[in-house]
Amino acid sequence: MVVTRTPLIAGNWKMNLDHLQAIAFVQKLDWALKDAKHDFASVEVAVFPPFTDLRSVQTLVSADKIEFAYGAQDLSAHASGAYTGEISGAFLSALGCGYVLVGHSERRQYHGETDELIAAKVKAAIAHGLVPVICVGETAGDLEEHGASAVPVAQLEAALAGLPKGADIVVAYEPVWAIGSGQAATPEQAEQVALPLRAVVGRVLGDAAAAKTRILYGGSVGASNIAGFMREPNIDGALVGGASLKINDFSAIIRYQKHVGV
Numbered sequence: 158m159v160v161t162r163t164p165l166i167a168g169n170w171k172m173n174l175d176h177l178q179a180i181a182f183v184q185k186l187d188w189a190l191k192d193a194k195h196d197f198a199s200v201e202v203a204v205f206p207p208f209t210d211l212r213s214v215q216t217l218v219s220a221d222k223i224e225f226a227y228g229a230q231d232l233s234a235h236a237s238g239a240y241t242g243e244i245s246g247a248f249l250s251a252l253g254c255g256y257v258l259v260g261h262s263e264r265r266q267y268h269g270e271t272d273e274l275i276a277a278k279v280k281a282a283i284a285h286g287l288v289p290v291i292c293v294g295e296t297a298g299d300l301e302e303h304g305a306s307a308v309p310v311a312q313l314e315a316a317l318a319g320l321p322k323g324a325d326i327v328v329a330y331e332p333v334w335a336i337g338s339g340q341a342a343t344p345e346q347a348e349q350v351a352l353p354l355r356a357v358v359g360r361v362l363g364d365a366a367a368a369k370t371r372i373l374y375g376g377s378v379g380a381s382n383i384a385g386f387m388r389e390p391n392i393d394g395a396l397v398g399g400a401s402l403k404i405n406d407f408s409a410i411i412r413y414q415k416h417v418g419v
């Protein structure tokens with residue numbers, strides 16, 4: 158079975174850019190990609206702005222026929238109710254989000270998100286028609302103690318528990334030690350974890366899902382190292398933090414096929 162997975166380059170803005178800055182940024186990114194005649198069918202692009210930007214991004218994307226996708230950085234495990242400060246997946250769907258990040262290491266670390274909560278959020282995302290981008294990754298301590306793949310594999314198994322065969326997900330492998338450190342994993346290291354992560358998808362969601370699921374690498378991705386990751390057979394894109402906030406860097410990452418060897 159030959160399955161081609163459309164690469165996905167995603168920008169996680171984290172807590173950066175208010176809604177006015179988001180409008181200017183999305184417009185400039187769109188111009189840069191249109192100027193470069195970027196083919197969105199060959200490399201998909203998605204941005205993950207803060208919640209308060211999403212309505213502005215939706216309005217702009219529909220008015221200007223912008224071809225990139227967008228999503229939120231988190232969602233509630235609940236559909237509605239007395240959960241002060243939480244955002245329902247239903248609200249995100251209503252704003253045109255296609256994706257939502259779930260279980261980013263910064264949420265696991267600073268908000269105490271557990272594997273159980275993350276599994277509930279994954280289910281909530283799917284229930285509301287959103288594709289969850291499930292983030293997994295080991296800390297430097299985990300790496301020393303358990304090797305690279307044990308913790309991400311266990312996190313993914315927990316996140317997928319109870320999902321139906323064939324569920325539509327994206328996996329982001331983000332070693333915590335590589336995030337924001339300037340110290341990316343090597344493509345070989347990332348591939349060595351992506352391979353067992355794909356095996357987990359196969360065990361839980363079935364072979365067809367394993368063949369079509371995109372696995373992204375994240376952690377200090379930039380224009381100079383993206384091509385190496387994209388050459389690995391089990392890496393289908395990137396989840397980019399810092400470099401996704403710079404138009405030139407992010408568009409160069411998106412256009413990695415034109416810059417092989419940069």
Ligand code: 13P
Nearest residue numbers: 169336337376377398399
């Ligand atoms: P950096 O690209 O800034 O290392 O961040 C990666 C990340 O956490 C994306 O979700």
